[in-house]
Amino acid sequence: MPHEQAPTDVLQGLTEAKPLGTRTPPADPPAEAIAVVAAHLREAARSDPELADACRRLGDWLTGVGDAADAARKVATERGPDAAPDEPVATLIERTLSIGGMAVPVAVRDDGTAPPRESAPAQEAAPQRRVEPTRAPLSVIASRARVKADCCRWAIERRSRMEDGADFDQIIKPTDDALAQRLRALPDCYGWPLDPYVSLPDDRALDDAAGCYDTLADALDLAQRVRADDELLDTHAQRLYQMLAECCSALRAALLVCGVETDRDQDDTFHTLRAWVFDERVYVERHMRLDDPADPAAWPDRREEIQATAAEIERGQASVKEIRNLTGRLGYIAKRWQDYDAAETVVQAQKLVDAVERLVELGLRPSHTSIRDPLLTILDELPADMEFTGPFAEALQYADDFAAQREGQLRPEKIAPPEPTGDVVAARGLLAGKVAVLIGGACRPKAREALREGLGLRELRWITTRPHETITNFEPQVKRDEVAVVMLAIRWASHSFENIKTACDRAGTPYVRLPRGYGVNQVAREIMNQASKAIGARGAD
Numbered sequence: 001m002p003h004e005q006a007p008t009d010v011l012q013g014l015t016e017a018k019p020l021g022t023r024t025p026p027a028d029p030p031a032e033a034i035a036v037v038a039a040h041l042r043e044a045a046r047s048d049p050e051l052a053d054a055c056r057r058l059g060d061w062l063t064g065v066g067d068a069a070d071a072a073r074k075v076a077t078e079r080g081p082d083a084a085p086d087e088p089v090a091t092l093i094e095r096t097l098s099i100g101g102m103a104v105p106v107a108v109r110d111d112g113t114a115p116p117r118e119s120a121p122a123q124e125a126a127p128q129r130r131v132e133p134t135r136a137p138l139s140v141i142a143s144r145a146r147v148k149a150d151c152c153r154w155a156i157e158r159r160s161r162m163e164d165g166a167d168f169d170q171i172i173k174p175t176d177d178a179l180a181q182r183l184r185a186l187p188d189c190y191g192w193p194l195d196p197y198v199s200l201p202d203d204r205a206l207d208d209a210a211g212c213y214d215t216l217a218d219a220l221d222l223a224q225r226v227r228a229d230d231e232l233l234d235t236h237a238q239r240l241y242q243m244l245a246e247c248c249s250a251l252r253a254a255l256l257v258c259g260v261e262t263d264r265d266q267d268d269t270f271h272t273l274r275a276w277v278f279d280e281r282v283y284v285e286r287h288m289r290l291d292d293p294a295d296p297a298a299w300p301d302r303r304e305e306i307q308a309t310a311a312e313i314e315r316g317q318a319s320v321k322e323i324r325n326l327t328g329r330l331g332y333i334a335k336r337w338q339d340y341d342a343a344e345t346v347v348q349a350q351k352l353v354d355a356v357e358r359l360v361e362l363g364l365r366p367s368h369t370s371i372r373d374p375l376l377t378i379l380d381e382l383p384a385d386m387e388f389t390g391p392f393a394e395a396l397q398y399a400d401d402f403a404a405q406r407e408g409q410l411r412p413e414k415i416a417p418p419e420p421t422g423d424v425v426a427a428r429g430l431l432a433g434k435v436a437v438l439i440g441g442a443c444r445p446k447a448r449e450a451l452r453e454g455l456g457l458r459e460l461r462w463i464t465t466r467p468h469e470t471i472t473n474f475e476p477q478v479k480r481d482e483v484a485v486v487m488l489a490i491r492w493a494s495h496s497f498e499n500i501k502t503a504c505d506r507a508g509t510p511y512v513r514l515p516r517g518y519g520v521n522q523v524a525r526e527i528m529n530q531a532s533k534a535i536g537a538r539g540a541d
Contacts, residue, residue: 049140050187135268136187142220144189145213145265147182152210154179155193156203188264198259205257211299212251216269218306219247225313232313241284243306244273246294249287254296319362326355326362327370334374337381346383353392366394367402375399380517397441404442404464420520424454427524430535432456435482439463439474439500440489440514447518454520455527474500479507485527485535487512510534 045052136144154175161171176194183191192198193206200206219240226232226240251266277284287294294302333348340348356371364371376399382388388396420428436457438448443462452460461483463474478486478500486504490513504511510531514523527535 049137053187135272136264138220138224138272140186141265141268142217142224144186145217145220147179147186147189148191148193148265149210149213149217151179151183151191151193152206152213155200156206159200159203190264192258192260201258205254208296208299209251209254209258211303212247212254212296213265215299215303215306216247216251216265218303218310219244220269222306222310222313225310236309236313237280237282238284239309241273241277241282242286243302243309244269245284245287246302247306248273249292250294250296250299250302253293257296323359323362323364323370326359327374329355330371330374334377337378342383345381346386349383349386353388356392356395357390360391366391367398371395372399372402376403379403380519380522385515401442404444420454421524423524423528424520426532427527428454428456430527430532431484433458434484435459435461435480437461437463437474437477437483437486438489438514438518439486440465444518450520451518451523455524475503478503478509483509484538485510485512485531487514487523487527489514489518508538510538 041051041055045055158172158175162168166172179191179194183189183194193200193209223240223244226236248266248269251263252270255261255263255266273284274288276282277288286292330352333352337345337348352375356366359368359371360366372395375395379396379399382396432455434457436451436455436459438451438460440463442464448460448462451457461477463477477483486500486509488500488511501511511534512526512530514526
């Protein structure tokens with residue numbers, strides 16, 4: 001809500017020099033008029049911090065007036081009616097003093113001296129209420145700092161134009177008025193570079209002050225963003241508070257060079273920062289003391305660091321959002337996998353590959369639970385004719401290892417197996433009572449037992465593999481006479497494992513490649529398609 005006068009101007013207007021007790025008491029105001037004014041004032045103060053602050057300070061002043069009157073009555077009562085009369089008191093006049101940037105009404109004698117102060121006995125004196133100074137919101141401090149920076153730069157330009165003889169009304173006054181309007185729009189915003197009674201320093205000092213004001217505003221904008229997110233605050237609090245301390249200290253040093261002893265924005269920022277570091281137990285190593293000032297001239301580097309930190313946070317938040325979207329996509333595809341036909345599974349599998357590769361680029365490990373858990377449910381259902389490499393192959397390996405370790409806890413028990421297919425019956429007829437070797441991945445106890453029972457095997461030797469492992473570790477199993485067939489799970493095998501077929505050929509052991517999972521129907525189908533004749537011939541021998 002705009003005002004024609006700042007709150008301090010209003011207080012000053014209310015407390016102009018007038019002898020106390022000389023005014024004629026007005027008639028009591030109508031109650032309905034008071035109600036209307038109070039309603040409008042309350043509504044306006046909700047949206048106008050400046051008006052709310054003025055009302056608060058006026059209320060504190062009125063409270064003090066009432067406290068003083070109560071104390072005076074108490075003293076008069078204790079002295080009694082027979083007490084000696086007071087000596088004559090000179091006429092009191094109200095004057096307005098500016099203390100800390102705020103107008104304060106003070107009663108003085110007409111001769112300029114302070115009036116005598118009466119008080120209750122010390123042992124009965126009521127404790128004085130301590131009123132904390134009101135600090136502006138961070139957004140207001142940042143806005144005031146930016147307009148002051150513009151005032152500093154305009155002061156440099158203004159001085160140069162005045163020296164060149166520029167027309168005041170056409171060249172100087174419009175900018176003066178525009179800046180003055182911006183200053184009036186903000187509470188307690190004193191544009192000292194435009195004050196005609198201030199002796200300005202050289203251009204270099206003004207430019208450093210402008211840069212320090214802008215840097216402080218950047219730091220405050222970053223602080224608002226970081227403190228609005230607990231995760232960001234946990235990560236960046238130390239770095240943020242150190243930058244704020246440096247900006248605040250540098251501004252103070254720059255203003256001292258300009259002859260400005262105090263500044264509301266520098267003061268508000270420092271006290272706010274001090275409260276933060278105290279409450280949150282954050283140690284700020286430098287620039288929190290008067291004897292450790294920051295260099296005002298280093299504001300360009302300081303501002304670049306703040307902007308780089310803001311950009312880093314921006315990228316981090318964008319990455320978090322993208323990671324959330326990609327992991328959601330993995331879960332969605334895995335959940336709907338059973339609804340896809342054969343052609344669609346190829347399309348969706350490629351989407352899985354792309355999502356996992358991007359997640360790894362964003363910093364997630366292939367073993368991350370957000371990648372692993374969706375893949376656990378479709379490990380055995382991925383298209384058999386797709387070859388997976390890179391981060392997606394690693395993610396599949398981690399998921400397979402985890403399934404082997406925690407199969408009983410994380411993978412639900414399946415319903416009783418369906419009736420065996422013709423391939424299962426035929427494969428069982430070839431392998432009943434015999435030994436088979438399965439090479440690849442991590443041994444899954446339940447899958448191994450299901451294969452052993454489904455194919456009627458006496459034993460299924462599942463050999464766990466690791467990437468780049470030499471095939472010499474498997475050759476002894478391949479050469480054993482009791483082994484009826486060797487199966488290689490190619491999804492979990494290195495390319496060098498394909499040489500196992502050569503070893504099988506030399507030993508005369510039937511060899512089967514398993515392109516997909518470990519389901520009994522899938523394995524039986526591959527056995528019958530690839531090695532039924534060889535197994536039958538070996539059994540005949």
